[in-house]
């Protein structure tokens with residue numbers, strides 16, 4: 001069986017498990033016996049997983065869990081390192097802004113033992129939105145606070161308001177804005193007049209216009225079998241102000257069921273929201289899928305539900321990427337991506353945080 005067939009075979013297994021659960025896939029093939037296993041299938045015991053940009057996050061969360069921390073503050077502490085890094089243009093400080101040049105952040109966190117969740121969306125001027133989401137979880141009866149209310153809540157909780165737009169992100173935004181519409185009043189990148197030390201620059205030599213779907217997800221399991229997870233992002237770059245992605249939506253970009261496992265997503269949030277991605281991954285695990293199969297099952301669901309022509313390639317497969325991450329209550333873990341390129345980070349008793357390629361659905 002070649003690699004693609006094997007992946008699809010595994011995914012069919014996961015979807016079969018889902019069919020047993022919901023009855024909504026009554027005609028789906030039954031779950032076949034597994035033909036191969038992924039490395040994370042066999043792991044048992046405490047573990048921290050994250051998206052591929054979270055190697056430092058898993059190390060930090062692991063350290064905290066080993067020192068006796070509850071997994072919720074541990075995963076939030078882990079992703080905080082990446083949120084505060086000005087060189088990471090996808091999350092927190094230094095994240096790429098919306099179409100008005102304003103950095104708006106989304107984050108969520110969920111705590112397995114209490115089954116309580118907290119989230120913030122479109123929060124501005126606060127560097128660590130996952131920590132604010134944790135305060136929503138700890139201090140309020142609400143699940144989600146958005147916009148100005150979220151910023152005000154954060155300030156009340158002692159978070160410092162600050163400008164999150166780094167010069168690098170602002171420059172990238174200007175490059176995007178200049179080239180957006182040839183008929184607008186902004187000169188295109190190759191037309192702008194430069195003086196002084198920039199005079200020698202070739203026209204348009206201002207660097208590529210970056211575009212990110214960038215996010216960090218982190219899930220942690222302690223020695224007592226308790227889980228927590230968080231997902232935090234600056235969202236889609238150049239988004240329409242007020243746009244909320246999947247990251248702060250409980251059950252879409254992140255979900256925890258302490259009896260089953262945790263899951264999270266990065267990539268095209270609109271696609272993940274429309275299949276309740278993280279919730280579906282946890283449900284698939286509850287009904288027998290391994291973490292990798294659960295991730296593949298979500299991606300298959302997204303592929304089946306993507307109808308818009310502009311979102312499909314010539315083979316009718318989604319032309320965007322989504323990467324799913326899952327951690328089961330016993331310590332098994334896995335990740336899968338729609339298209340090549342997805343990676344995830346793992347920290348367990350075998351050694352420091354390491355990055356692993358996610359299983360690919362469509363090679």
Ligand code: ASP
Pocket residue numbers: 212213214215233234235236244245246247253265266267268269270
């Ligand atoms: N999922 C995030 C969103 O849609 C972006 C990402 O993961 O890159 O906001």
